[in-house]
Amino acid sequence: MLDNSRLRIAIQKSGRLSEKTYALLASCGVKFNIHDQRLIAHSTNQPIDVLRVRDDDIPGLIMDGVCDLGVIGENVLEEETMMRERAGEPSEFKSLKQLGFGGCRLSLAVPNEMDYSGPKDLDGLRIATSYPELLRRYLNEQGVNFQSCMLTGSVEVAPRAGLADAICDLVSTGATLEANGLRETDVIFRSQARLIQCKAPLAPAKQELVDKLLTRIAAVMQAKE
Ligand code: ATP
Ligand code: ZN
Numbered sequence: 001m002l003d004n005s006r007l008r009i010a011i012q013k014s015g016r017l018s019e020k021t022y023a024l025l026a027s028c029g030v031k032f033n034i035h036d037q038r039l040i041a042h043s044t045n046q047p048i049d050v051l052r053v054r055d056d057d058i059p060g061l062i063m064d065g066v067c068d069l070g071v072i073g074e075n076v077l078e079e080e081t082m083m084r085e086r087a088g089e090p091s092e093f094k095s096l097k098q099l100g101f102g103g104c105r106l107s108l109a110v111p112n113e114m115d116y117s118g119p120k121d122l123d124g125l126r127i128a129t130s131y132p133e134l135l136r137r138y139l140n141e142q143g144v145n146f147q148s149c150m151l152t153g154s155v156e157v158a159p160r161a162g163l164a165d166a167i168c169d170l171v172s173t174g175a176t177l178e179a180n181g182l183r184e185t186d187v188i189f190r191s192q193a194r195l196i197q198c199k200a201p202l203a204p205a206k207q208e209l210v211d212k213l214l215t216r217i218a219a220v221m222q223a224k225e
Contacts, residue, residue, distance in 0.1 A: 006047045007206050010067040013052035017193055020101040021071045025050070028216040047209065056080075063090045065198045068206060069213075073102050075131065075170065075191040082133035092199040096214060100221060102193035103172070106131055108138075109182040110166045111159050116185050119144045122166060128158035129168035131189075138188040156180040 011021045022034070030048055032041040041050040051067055059080035061067040077093075084091035108127070110116045119142040128149040129135050139146055149164045156176050158164040168188065171177060177184055195217070197210065 003049070005203075005205075006042075006049045007069065007202075007209050008049050008051060008067040010051045010053055010058045010061045010070040010072075012055040012058070012071070015055060017055060017071060017073060017102050020099075020193070024071070024099065024217065024220070027220045028213050030213075047205075059093070059196075060084075062093045062196050062198050065090075065200050068198055068202055069096075069210065070196050071099065071193055072196060073104070073191050074098075074194050075104070075106055075134070075189060077194060077196065078189065078191075079131050079133050082137065086133070094197040094199060096195040096197050096210075097217060099193040099195055099217075100224075102191070104170045104191050105172075105187045106134055106168060106189040106191065107171045107184045108135075108166060108168050108186040108188060109156075109171075109177050109184045112181050112183050114166070118142075119186060122146055125165040126163075127166045127168055128155050128164035130155060131168060134189050135168045138186070156182065 012018045029045070030043050031045045032043045032050055034041050039052055041052065043050070051061070053061065055072060055076055058070040058072040059077050062070045063084060081091045108122070115121065119139060122139065123144050124146070126147040126149050127135060128151050130150070130152050132148045132150055135148060149158060151158060155167050155169040157180060158167055159182065160180065167182065171184060174184060201207070202210065
């Protein structure tokens with residue numbers, strides 16, 4: 001059973017956001033021991049439980065009020081928000097702070113040999129992505145009709161595999177695109193990690209703890225500037 005008196009923070013178990021998120025909590029003086037296989041890590045010096053989950057589950061845990069705080073990439077947060085809005089499911093949360101790490105962009109990319117002068121050239125084509133909502137918003141604004149091919153991984157190999165004509169995927173350096181014979185054409189969303197809180201009010205003691213954490217995070221981030 002989870003103890004509801006303790007603050008529950010959802011973080012990515014292992015991936016691109018994990019190390020910096022652990023470091024952020026540590027720099028706020030939150031101590032806990034991570035056991036590799038465990039879902040929950042109890043802080044040893046604060047009334048805080050850390051839930052270690054896949055990043056994709058974090059927005060929903062906050063929007064459903066299962067966890068109090070979460071650290072998540074804005075790309076995943078925005079996609080989940082749009083998906084839930086479309087489905088009529090709870091999609092509210094409080095945005096507390098951009099955290100300055102996990103920077104990346106969601107971009108369209110086409111095969112090197114393809115002629116491309118703008119989004120209109122994608123009309124009627126099939127585009128592979130893990131972010132169908134963000135892609136649809138961007139291309140609808142441009143008046144472009146397209147077919148999407150939903151892939152949760154290996155998006156960059158879809159054109160070569162004959163699954164799609166172009167892709168819409170996360171990029172940081174561009175090396176993966178280059179290695180797959182693709183070139184970036186349009187940045188459709190810029191992202192970094194963000195701290196979010198559930199919409200429902202927290203018990204006063206928990207909210208006080210959140211405010212304290214926020215003050216420390218601000219101080220730690222300022223010291224780094
Ligand atoms: P999980 O197993 O938790 O589902 P994942 O494979 O979906 O992990 P990661 O690759 O660890 O996710 O990326 C997590 C987040 O890190 C992304 O959603 C994005 O916000 C951020 N990120 C920063 N740089 C990159 C990049 N170059 N490629 C992908 N994501 C990046
Ligand atoms: Zn994921």
